Structures are given as C-alpha cells and as structure tokens.
Amino acid sequence: MKMNPLGRTGIEVSELCLGTMTYGNQTPPEDAFAQMDLALERGVNFFDTAEMYPVNPVRAETVGRSEEIIGEWFARSGRRDEVILATKIVGEGSSQVRDGADISSANIPVAVEASLKRLRCDHIDLYQFHWPNRGSYMFRQHWTYDPSGQDRAATMQHMEDALGALQREVERGTIRAFGLSNESCWGTTRWIDMAERTGGPRVASVQNEYSLLCRLYDTDMAEMTANEDAGLMAFSPMAAGLLTGKYREGRVPEGSRMSLVPELGGRKTERAMEAAAAYVALAEAHGLDPAHMALAFVTGRPFTTSAIFGATTLDQCRHALDGAGLQLSDEVMEGIDRLHRQHAMPN
DSSP states (O other), X not given: OOEXXXXXXSOEEXXXXXXXXXXXXXXXXXXXXXXXXXHHHTTOOEEEOOTTOOOSSOOTTTTTHHHHHHHHHHHHHOOGGGXXXXXXXXXXXXXXXXXXXXXXXXXXXXXXXXXXXXXXXXXXXXXEESSOTTOOSTTTGGGSOOGGGOOHHHHHHHHHHHHHHXXXXXXXXXXXXXXXXXXXXXXXXXXXXXXXXXXXXXXXXXXXXXXXXXXXXXXXXXXXHHHHOOEEEEEOTTGGGGGGTTTGXXXXXXXXXXXXXXXXXXXXXXXXXHHHHHHHHHHHHTTOOXXXXXXXXXXXXXXXXXXXXXXSSHHHHHHHHHTTTOOOOHHHHHHHHHHHHHTSSOO
C-alpha cells in the first residue's frame, strides 16, 4: 500500500483510508471488527470516524457508536499503535450531538475527552473540524451558497481561540495533528495563516468530497494543496455507490445506502445517473472494475493524501481493497477527461 505524508506532520498514511460511518447502524460490530482486521492486513493504516457517526440516518441514540465500536476493537485486538486514527468534532447546528453546540475553545476539550472515552485510547492522531461554524458549500449546498453575510472579525477570533484550545490538547498529548473538513480554500488558508501567526497546530489535511462526479477540489483547493502541503482526504470517492454500477437500470440493492436514503443526500439526479453510467461503461470497456477505477482516479490525483472508502459489508471492504495500487492508463485518463467535459459537475 502506497504511503503519503500527512501534511507537514511527519506522519505517513496509506493512500486508502477505512471509513467507519456505517459502524453501529448498517454494519454490526463483528463485521466492523473483521473490516478493521482486513484493512490492516492489506496495508491500510488510516481509519476515519467522527463523534456523530453512524449516519444514514444520524440519530441521537446512536451518536458516538462508531467510535465505541472502534474502541472495542482496540481493546480486543491491542492494535491501537498500528493505526493512524482520525476523528471529528461536529460544527454548529447538529442537534443530535452535544445539543447542537458549535466548535469553540470551550467545547473542543469536552468533545476530545468524550471521543477518547468512546475510543478507549489516550490520543487521536488527526483531529478534524467536521464542518466550519460559518457554514459550508459541501453536500450540494454550492447551488445556493451565499457567504455574503459572514462576520469576518468573528471568524478570525474563533480561529485564534480554537487554535489555542487545540494547542493545549497537543501539549496534553491528546491530539497529534489538526485537519479540516467540508472547508473552502479561503477558510483553509486563513486557518494556516492564523496558526503561523499565533501558534497552534497547522492544518494537515482537508476532508472534502471528491470523485469523478464531484470535482470541486480541482481548482482553487488544488492550488492551495500545492502551495501549503495540506492535502485532500477524499470522502465519497465512489459517489455514495453511484460509480460502482450497483444502481444501474434502477436497481436498489437491499441494505444499500439508496435503500435507506433514496436521494443519496441530493446526489441522485438524472444528470448524475447519466454521468455515472458513462463512467461505469468506460471502466468496463477497458476491462476495469468500475469501483476500482473510481478509487484509482482519486488516489492518482496530485493533491490527494488519502481516499476514504466505506463498506457496509466485509465483502465490499475486500472488493475495494482488491483495487489498491491500480494505476490508470493514459487511454483511460483520456476517456475520463472526455466524459468530464460532457458531464461536468452533474451533482
């Protein structure tokens, strides 16, 4: 498994990252344990979770269960030191988690302690802000995104205060590195500038959506990564399953995400389904598994640190890992470029 640097932290992470957002909902504990065992066996050293997981849907009664399952696996396996562990604190507005509390210097230590308790360990390798307090254009909110009402002074003060709280956690030894998620280029560079000016951990990564169907990262965020060494942790690299081909011809497999969330969080549109079908056909025309092509495209981008794949079942996990190390030919990349022009940003 290829390893990549996590920003300027000195930490090395695998180019594939095991996502755990189904653990405790679609994926029961024993299956989750087997996935984590398999991931390590295949060279994956990077696991990603969040205090709000599992999702599909998020429920107050299951919040934190994914972290608990990982903690149970750590206790059972004794393999905590083999894993680079990433988790997240939610942003403002999630009523199911800590009563909708935002990210603040007061809430950061509370959330860190709660995650550590569930995870049954003494430190988190990468602590991420799940989304910014000021809002985000991710999750298809870019269609109506309007930042004109933001309070810049309040945002700058928040950043300074939050970095102070994060630095205290670094000094306590509870976190090693800091990352963002669902963040913009402006926000990322302001966090980096603030860390350099006032202290606190420097942004190591940005976890944003990226796939053949969602390529917002290709422009300003790609330039940010090239200049600031804060790489992409790509979530939904298979576009919530659309790029695997399993939803072709109107099929909805039992237990799939579409069976639980019919619109896939706004991803399921006529244009998106047409684009997904075109990419699946391209993969099959070149003798490639569509899911493997989708993952290889993301891991092959120059700004990608790691692509986060999630699996409901052990077989799905194994299938995704079977595609590790695939490099796409020039001919396949030419086909992808052609389809991208035909189906630009379908969702």
